[in-house]
Amino acid sequence: MRQDTALLAPDGGARDVQNASASLPNPGLHHVAGGLLNxxxxxxxxxxxxxxVLRLALGGGSxxxxxxxxxxxxGRHAFAAEWRFVTAQAAPQPISVPDGLACLLREGAFGDLATPDHREKLLTRALDAGAAIDASITARGAEVSDALTRPPEFLAxxxxxxxxxxxxxxxKSRDAFHGEDQTYAPELGGSFPLIWLSVAPEALVIGEAAPGFGVRALTAMxxxxxxxxxxxxxxxxxxxxQWARLRETPEVAAQIDRGAIRVLDANGAPWWPTASVRSLWAPHAPFMLKVSLSIQVTNSVRVLRQDEVDRGIQVQRILDSPIGEALRAQSPxxxxLGEPVYAMLRAxxxxxLPDSLVVLRENPINRPDAPVAMLAxxxxxxxxxxxxxxxxxxxxVSxxxxxxxxxxAGLWFDxxxxxxxxxxxxxxxxxGLLFGAHQQNLLIGLADDLPATAMFRDCQGTAYVVEFEAAIAEHIPDIGTSGCSGFSSETAAKLISYYIFLNAVFLTIAAIARSGQITEAALFxxxxxxxxxxxxxxxxxxxLFALGLAAPDLTTKGNFLIALSGLDEAGAAIDPITLYHDFPNPLVA
Structure with missing residues (x-):
């Protein structure tokens, strides 16, 4: 049964979980198992x-x-590593976490939710994720542990x-970045120079929030x-x-041969991959970069799509309009962070050629030790x-x-x-503006160890409420035909209840309460x-306030079922709300 009945119990045992995985031989897999079970x-x-004890039904009555x-x-329960395999005919037998995951994903009573091939692929992804986490802990665990003893810094x-x-x-599963390519993985502390291309105008597509700004921004970069x-x-x-793969395609190779694209010598100034992998940052640059990478990370292949980059242009226009002025006045x-420019190559x-897409995102952070940290x-x-x-x-603070x-803790949370x-x-x-402000998209600026400022990044997770369309159209006349996603107020509230309530807020509550020094109930x-x-x-x-305060159920994204089905969330031509499920509202339960 779902969480509301399977794991309905008061807060407890938080202090016991603080070091639960650290002493295990494979802490990465223990973390993956916890995420999978939750x-x-x-x-x-x-x-x-x-x-x-949590009991998970397998086939054959086991x-x-x-x-x-x-x-x-x-929604962040913690589980011990002492799993048992149980049948009605025999005494419980210890089973390792890897073998337990194999049993669960191969034999779990999921009905017809996934094919055997999909089950096997998810098992491979889960085991690979655990191995990747273990590798990053081995490579950088001491460095990250040292950083955690100091006030947070942006790049750390x-x-x-x-x-x-x-x-x-x-x-942390990926279908790429092996061997030498691991320098592109943020968790391994990589940095690298960009490739710079000189492109003939006819071989380039530029999208811009204001006429002429695209070329000026690229020139400034x-x-x-x-x-x-x-x-x-x-x-x-x-x-x-991205370039190493593009240059091998027939379309780009032909443009290179005819001189429409040339690779330039650059000074090799380093750029750093941020947590999202495909977004890059450098302290000297006026913009961050978000690029198309044809690799799968969590639920999606990270290739930018036309509607996503168009959405960034529309968000920038909104931010440049009186609506943006009102937003800033309300919350100074x-x-x-706007995304005023995108560019891609043309055959x-x-x-x-969308695989060549590059988005410019505003970069207000000009040093790696800036006191700004991603909430995640x-x-x-x-x-x-x-x-x-x-x-x-x-x-x-205490x-x-x-x-x-x-x-x-209450002061920090408030x-x-x-x-x-x-x-x-x-x-x-x-x-009527929706910003998918989950933990990885929120940057918290700190002063005296308390939140003082904040930033939202990534216009991919933006939309608008259709009941506000007329008001928005007074400033952005083509909002209804621009490809920017519009949702009813009811659907918008459900999406907010996942991205902001469950992800940004509830996971913060869980992290604080796992200290054992305050209960989730007090924070709720x-x-x-x-x-x-x-x-x-x-x-x-x-x-959205009525939903958060009085509805018995909120909405959670179906990360497990999306992964089990092999669906590319970002590229799937389906109603996104079908990917979500009910989650019991802690304020009502």
Whole structure:
């Protein structure tokens, strides 16, 4: 049965899980198993609870028995590594986590939800994810552990996300970046220079939020890299992995042969891959880069699509309009990072080549030690044992202000909600703009170890509420025909309940409460008060607040079933809401 009945129990045992995986021979796989089980329990009816043991039904009347060492209303339960294989005819037998995962994915009672081939592929991805996490812990665990003893810094956070999504069955699986290519993996601390191309105008497609801005922005990027422009041509940056594959395609090879594309010598200034792998950052550059990479990471192949880059242009136009001015006036501590330019190569016959897409994203961060950190890195379990970064931060606040730890935790969480969560909720309720502000897309600026500013990045996860279309169209007349996704207020509230409620907020609650020094219940009461205060204001649309405060069920993304089915989430031609499932609302349960 689903989480609401399979794992309905009060908070408990949090302190016991802090170092649960660190002493295991394969801590990466233990983390993957936890993410897989938590995702499975949210989405399927396979699990039942017998006291402190989770029972997962297999075929032939057998089952797996897994001890639960920490219950979580936020959806981040913790499990021991002492799994048992049980049948009605024999005594329970110990089974290793790898063998247990193999039994679960091959024999689990999922009905006709997946073919045997899909089951086997997910098992391979899960085992590969565990091995990848173990490799990154071996390579950089000591470095990341040292960083966690200091105030958070931007680059350390971006390249310190060793464990990946905590509610996903294969959080660090990739179908590429092996051998020498691992320099492109952020969790291995890689950096590399860009490839610079000199491109004839007829061999290039440019999208821009304002006329002429595209070429000016690309020229500014090249100038920051000391790359000289050639008369009558446009300079285009490219990820080395992306270019190594593009140049072998017939379309690009033909353009190289005819001189429409030339590779330039550059100065080799380093760029760093951020946590999303395909987004790159450098302190000297006026823009970050987001590029097309034909590799699968978690639920999607990371090739940019035309509708995604068009969405970035529309978001930039909105941010440049009076709507953007109103957003900034309402939440001056918050910044929505625009994506004002995209560019891609064109074949000789005029066909655009989306595998070559490059997006320019605003870059307000000009040093690696800037006191700005991705929320996912703050909430990540300590990769080698110990407290999460957010727990360390709260401890410093407690000591500096002479507060009991739980009171400092409440202060930190309240500041986080006001600084980072209120702006994205109000953007939806007051302006009809949806920003998928999950933990990896939220950057938290810190002052005296408390949240002081915040930024949202990645326009891929943006949309608008159709009931606001007329108001938005006063400033962006083509909003309804631009390819920017529009959802009803009801659907928008459901999407917000996953990206912002469950992912950004509930996973933060879970990370703080796993310290054992404050309960999830106490933090959920602060969350309730925060929603009530916002709902009491002059909101244009109250639906998302009514959902959060009173609905028995919220919405969670089907990460397990998406992975089990082999679906490419970003490229699938389906209604996205069909990928979501009910999740019991902790404020109502």
């Amino acid at each position: 995702a499975l329990l949210r989405e399927t009816a396979i699990g039942t609870r017998e006291g402190a 089952w797996l028995a897994i001890p639960v060492v920490h219950d979580s209303s936020a 956070a971006e390249q310190g996300l060793l464990l990946g999504h905590p509610v996903h069955p294969a959080p 090249a100038h920051a890299e000391a790359v000289s422009a050639e008369p009558g041509r446009v300079l285009l940056p490219m990820h080395p992995w 501590q918050f910044r929505f 000789a016959d005029g066909q655009a 890195a703050l909430c990540q379990d300590h990769p080698t044992g110990g407290d999460a970064w957010i727990v360390e931060l709260i401890g410093r 000591r500096a202000r002479g507060l009991p730890w739980a009171e400092a 500041r986080f909600l006001d600084v980072a969560i209120a702006p994205v909720l109000l953007a939806a309720s007051d302006f 009461e602060l969350w309730r008060g925060f929603l009530e205060d916002l709902a009491a204001g002059p909101r244009r649309d109250h639906r």
